Amino acid sequence: MTSDRGGTGTMKMRLRHLTRLGKVYPAGIVLALVAALGTTVFALGVTGQQPAIADGASWLWSKQVGEASQVNAVSGSVSLRQPMIDAQGHQVRVTQSDHFVILHDLFTGRVTSIDLTRMGFSGSLDLGTAEDTAVLLDGATAIVVDRTRGLVRPVDAGSLQAIGDQVRLSGSLVGGAFDKAGRLWLGVPSQGVAIALVVKDRQIAVVRTEAVSTPGHEQALTVLDQGSLVVDRGSDQIAVVGESPTRKITSPVSLAGAVLPARTIGSAVAITLPTEKKIVTIADVAKGGPVATMSLTPAEAQAATTQPAVSFAGKVYIPDQTTGAVRVVTPSGQPAGTIQVGSAQTAVELEVREQHLFINAPDTTTAVMVDEDGKTSKVDKYDPVPETSPTPTQQPLPTTSPQPEQSPTAKPSDKPGTQPTRRPPSPKPSPTVRVEPQRPGPPVPVTALAGDGRVRLSWGRAKAGSAAVEAYTVTWEEGGGGRVQVNGATLQTTITGLTNGTSYRFKVWATNSVGDGPPALSEPVTPAAAAPPATPAAPTAKLETDSDGCYTGAVLVSWPGVQGAADYVVTPLKGGAAGANPPQTVTGTDARFAGLTPGDSFTFTVVARNSAGAASDASPQSNELTVHYPPAAPTNVKGRQISANQYVVTWNAADGHGLPITGYEIRDEDGKKIGETGGTVRTATITSAAKLDWVEVVAFNDDGEGPSGYDQVTQPSAPTIAISSTSATESEITVNFTADGDGAAAACTFTAGGKTVSDCSSPAKITGLSADTQYTITAKITTFAGSATDTAAQKTDAGASGSVRATVNCEDSASNPDPNFCAAGVPVYNASNDNGSVVRRVHDGDTFPVVCKVHGENQNAGPYHDDKEGDHWLKLTDGHWISWVWLHFDNGDDVEAIPDC
Numbered sequence: 077m078t079s080d081r082g083g084t085g086t087m088k089m090r091l092r093h094l095t096r097l098g099k100v101y102p103a104g105i106v107l108a109l110v111a112a113l114g115t116t117v118f119a120l121g122v123t124g125q126q127p128a129i130a131d132g133a134s135w136l137w138s139k140q141v142g143e144a145s146q147v148n149a150v151s152g153s154v155s156l157r158q159p160m161i162d163a164q165g166h167q168v169r170v171t172q173s174d175h176f177v178i179l180h181d182l183f184t185g186r187v188t189s190i191d192l193t194r195m196g197f198s199g200s201l202d203l204g205t206a207e208d209t210a211v212l213l214d215g216a217t218a219i220v221v222d223r224t225r226g227l228v229r230p231v232d233a234g235s236l237q238a239i240g241d242q243v244r245l246s247g248s249l250v251g252g253a254f255d256k257a258g259r260l261w262l263g264v265p266s267q268g269v270a271i272a273l274v275v276k277d278r279q280i281a282v283v284r285t286e287a288v289s290t291p292g293h294e295q296a297l298t299v300l301d302q303g304s305l306v307v308d309r310g311s312d313q314i315a316v317v318g319e320s321p322t323r324k325i326t327s328p329v330s331l332a333g334a335v336l337p338a339r340t341i342g343s344a345v346a347i348t349l350p351t352e353k354k355i356v357t358i359a360d361v362a363k364g365g366p367v368a369t370m371s372l373t374p375a376e377a378q379a380a381t382t383q384p385a386v387s388f389a390g391k392v393y394i395p396d397q398t399t400g401a402v403r404v405v406t407p408s409g410q411p412a413g414t415i416q417v418g419s420a421q422t423a424v425e426l427e428v429r430e431q432h433l434f435i436n437a438p439d440t441t442t443a444v445m446v447d448e449d450g451k452t453s454k455v456d457k458y459d460p461v462p463e464t465s466p467t468p469t470q471q472p473l474p475t476t477s478p479q480p481e482q483s484p485t486a487k488p489s490d491k492p493g494t495q496p497t498r499r500p501p502s503p504k505p506s507p508t509v510r511v512e513p514q515r516p517g518p519p520v521p522v523t524a525l526a527g528d529g530r531v532r533l534s535w536g537r538a539k540a541g542s543a544a545v546e547a548y549t550v551t552w553e554e555g556g557g558g559r560v561q562v563n564g565a566t567l568q569t570t571i572t573g574l575t576n577g578t579s580y581r582f583k584v585w586a587t588n589s590v591g592d593g594p595p596a597l598s599e600p601v602t603p604a605a606a607a608p609p610a611t612p613a614a615p616t617a618k619l620e621t622d623s624d625g626c627y628t629g630a631v632l633v634s635w636p637g638v639q640g641a642a643d644y645v646v647t648p649l650k651g652g653a654a655g656a657n658p659p660q661t662v663t664g665t666d667a668r669f670a671g672l673t674p675g676d677s678f679t680f681t682v683v684a685r686n687s688a689g690a691a692s693d694a695s696p697q698s699n700e701l702t703v704h705y706p707p708a709a710p711t712n713v714k715g716r717q718i719s720a721n722q723y724v725v726t727w728n729a730a731d732g733h734g735l736p737i738t739g740y741e742i743r744d745e746d747g748k749k750i751g752e753t754g755g756t757v758r759t760a761t762i763t764s765a766a767k768l769d770w771v772e773v774v775a776f777n778d779d780g781e782g783p784s785g786y787d788q789v790t791q792p793s794a795p796t797i798a799i800s801s802t803s804a805t806e807s808e809i810t811v812n813f814t815a816d817g818d819g820a821a822a823a824c825t826f827t828a829g830g831k832t833v834s835d836c837s838s839p840a841k842i843t844g845l846s847a848d849t850q851y852t853i854t855a856k857i858t859t860f861a862g863s864a865t866d867t868a869a870q871k872t873d874a875g876a877s878g879s880v881r882a883t884v885n886c887e888d889s890a891s892n893p894d895p896n897f898c899a900a901g902v903p904v905y906n907a908s909n910d911n912g913s914v915v916r917r918v919h920d921g922d923t924f925p926v927v928c929k930v931h932g933e934n935q936n937a938g939p940y941h942d943d944k945e946g947d948h949w950l951k952l953t954d955g956h957w958i959s960w961v962w963l964h965f966d967n968g969d970d971v972e973a974i975p976d977c
Contacts, residue, residue, distance in 0.1 A: 134429050135177050137168045138457045139438040144170060144179060144190075145457045149432045149445055152453040158190065158594065161517045162539045167438070171213045176233045178211050178218070185671040187211050188520060189218075191234050196583060196595040197518035199236035200536060200658040202671030206629050206705065209670075211236070214254035217275050221262065223249040228262070230275045235521065235599050237661035240279040245271070251297030251304070253339040259283065261304040261317075263297040270297065270306050270317050286322050288315035298336035298345065305345055305361055307334045314347070316361045325364050327356050335384040341428040344407060346392045348384040350377040355385050357392060357407040370409030375399070379423075386426040388433040389448040395424045395435075402426070402435055404450070415452055417444050514541035516586035516593035519548060519567075521658045523645060524601035525683055525691035527608065529576055531601055532691065534568040534647075537655045538586035538593055545586045554580045564588075567654055574603045602689045609641045609684040614696035617680050619703070620668065626780040629705035629733060633680045633698065634666040641684035641692075648672060649679045649697060674734030677702045704734030707775040707782035715771035715789040719821045720860040723762045723771065725751070727785060730775035738776050743784070745770035792818035794862035797855050802870040806847035806953050807924040809870050811840045813855055820859035828853045828870075844922050847881065848874035873953070879925035880974055882950065882963040886920045886940050898940055908932040908949035908957045915956050926950040928977035929960070937961040951977055 142164025166183040189199040218233035229242030247266030268291035272284040293310030303318040400418030418437035517539030545564035615635035647659040679697040742751035772784035824836035886898035901917025948960035
């Protein structure tokens, strides 16, 4: 694809997804949870406490240990914990309902579902990382929303497999959450509307469309208890879509760049405006007011690009990740307290689940609950360190966790909605973090294909944990139950001797030397004697391209339909074998796979199933293709001004997504190209007459241009210089010092007695000084950011007793044999003749003491000093020698008055 390298870089803000909390768990779930405590799944560790299953429970993510914890709002304690070793160190979005928890790893794009009823991992789906995609959950209803491509499709909340056809909406989408009536609300900026969707008969249906903004204006949307609120970022208009006709509210300030939580609980709404550094509050959206504004600190405005302020129970909660705290204010802006959650530079996440606000710091051990009265309760998400370990010898977690994403600093913009996500560095694990050897991960997904008295099972390769997977165990309870075990390299088996017409559900877990991992669960499958559909023909696989002809990273697989097929199971194969990439179940004759590893080669097979669940044999493999697409954003971008019009920009290599990086382009905050480098270069010096406040770096490969990495340009502080010590001989002062230009190009000078030396490397030496003289040394450093000075006093040595001062006399002339002889300097030797080694050179006008004289080789100064001639050699105070023909003495030039050596 040919890319326009002069164009503006694409900037996206990843929207947080907030979901609603379900009611009290049914009794069956309570029993299942309690029964599971004795197993390796959702274990409580050494605490031994039983889970309190009650309204207000929330699952919170802990990044360092890679674990989801269920926090009970009644007891304020952790009821259940579930490790996700595949996601350790990653940012994970958690979505939950009464029956399911869905974990979306934003680093890998992998989505995993946990079935709370049966206490196991039930499904897996790869969504990729190149799109703004989310899985939204309401009860047992799950919908995948691809905001960038405008696609909405229903999936089974347990298996995460498609249960109906997808719907394509016009243009990109905004927001996404369910209201209390179970309607999914989305904004469609290109049409200026908000729409509500529901799942009917396993299909997505649009049930309401409301005009809310000027078509083409950017939107921000939050879902209310009934309906939604939409901000027109291109105006001052706010639309409230409820059960009554749509109401318009006028904002007192510009709404450019407005951000909102995906879900708002209660009647009040907070609209955060990072560009304006303000929050607009609406005390009662149904009544249209009152409307008020309050100010944000710069740090709070920056934090709002990833976590906007949240309204809860009559107060507004404003996060500040620079301090790891949340400021609490009334809707009118009056202070109501501060909640400290993490340490400095700790990101915090705010989410309301019915009667409680949960504030989580994923990078730390800490979370805080707030009830409707404003009372806070601190939650320790990690297990305490046991006094004696019930497991094999404990090993510490890695000191550096895998990092997705060092994310660029969030950049304010006059282009609303373009702020990138900031991911602050993760602090080191707390000393009290539980450190256990790791069991394997879950082998999700489990695919079950029915036959006559048999079921063909396959599963994903489990993450090994602290040791290699030794075996996979398959169990089932129906028909008297059974158990099969295969070795750790086997990812499939066929269960025979089953009863036709009986529905079976299978559980598969991996085992290593530490123990059993959590189980993965199959969907119900019913063996039948009915003939299966015919085997599909070999599918065709191709890389998907966008409207510009760039590869998106997704693979499109298609095949001819088979008569009698109700759905198809499509499996990606790597090296001819299924592995970690989950298959997809679709009702049509095509499937889209995102998130396959770039640089790897894949083929695909298709199995047809009829309405009775009978499955065909797998089709022949498709053509093989290698996944590749435009590169990722360069990470750790750093911009620094070094002079009045020069800047140094550095970055880490971008992931080429299967292809080599061919080059990088450096742009200013308006997307204008200001520099470029080759694909192996990680630094650039930029000259710009215009002041640069932000820089961005974009990587290219043969598939095109990737997203930008950003940094706010660092301005150096005023320079500093400090003299630490000085020393002297008769004619030279040595200055030891420290100088700091804070990264800017610097010039340093040292002056004493009219003599100046320029040197920013310590020590500096000032020469040509007089003996036995008190000097004031002035040190100065200058950069474009300013200058600084320091002074010190130093006296030169008096020299040896009886010494006489001498002055060098040497003059160049164009008519001399060497016109530059004196400029080069008169030699000083290590012996009293010119056969010795030259140790240094002195110049016309230099003065220094001489100690004594000897007779040595005869010299003639020639035209450089009036043909002065003689064999006297003068010893200097440092023990070196110079011929007298170059000198005049303070004693009236009486060489005989100088003592013999």
